Amino acid sequence: MKINHDRLSDLLQRAYSAEKAAAFAYQGHAGSLRSPEKKQAVRQIEEDEWNHRREVLKIMQVYNIPISKYYEFRFHVIGKIISYSCYVIGWFMPYFFAGKLESGNVCEYFRMIHYFHELDIRIHDEILYEMGIKEKEHEVYFLEQIRQAKWLPFFEKVFHWGATYSANDIDLDHKYPVDQSDRYCKKN
Ligand SMILES: [Fe+2]
Numbered sequence: 266m267k268i269n270h271d272r273l274s275d276l277l278q279r280a281y282s283a284e285k286a287a288a289f290a291y292q293g294h295a296g297s298l299r300s301p302e303k304k305q306a307v308r309q310i311e312e313d314e315w316n317h318r319r320e321v322l323k324i325m326q327v328y329n330i331p332i333s334k335y336y337e338f339r340f341h342v343i344g345k346i347i348s349y350s351c352y353v354i355g356w357f358m359p360y361f362f363a364g365k366l367e368s369g370n371v372c373e374y375f376r377m378i379h380y381f382h383e384l385d386i387r388i389h390d391e392i393l394y395e396m397g398i399k400e401k402e403h404e405v406y407f408l409e410q411i412r413q414a415k416w417l418p419f420f421e422k423v424f425h426w427g428a429t430y431s432a433n434d435i436d437l438d439h440k441y442p443v444d445q446s447d448r449y450c451k452k453n
């Protein structure tokens with residue numbers, strides 16, 4: 266089955282490749298950490314991203330959406346650069362930029378739900394919801410790691426993400442159920 270929704274197809278292709286960039290970045294991030302627990306936590310997040318990539322691909326295959334060679338190349342390079350940089354930029358920035366990135370990724374999955382609904386397709390709601398919530402959990406985890414850091418207020422001001430700014434409107438303590446998940450990310 267083919268779908269006629271360019272923005273949705275593009276978003277799926279981007280997400281598929283960006284998940285690889287995230288997974289690569291977390292390999293470097295985990296490698297740069299000393300604490301075994303923190304290393305393990307970031308490895309688990311890397312594993313989540315590989316899972317997301319597999320799930321996004323499954324959806325793409327339903328609608329014969331090809332993998333974008335351009336995005337695959339671009340995000341491969343980006344992921345590797347971030348991965349190596351984690352060893353040289355100190356402990357704070359990898360957490361900060363991971364959190365900021367995750368914050369933006371959350372709504373990509375809810376936006377896919379919106380787009381699918383425009384086509385009257387609801388069969389992917391659950392998995393997309395699950396992935397969006399997982400990205401939110403990642404965001405919260407990274408924020409918790411730097412909440413007390415002295416650099417956070419400065420970075421928060423400059424990059425508009427941190428203890429008071431988020432790029433999404435998900436509150437893990439008060440979640441909407443799956444069938445109301447199109448209420449999320451309306452503004453984004
Ligand atoms: Fe992900």
Ligand SMILES: [Fe+2]
Binds near residue numbers: 287313367370400
């Ligand atoms: Fe994530």
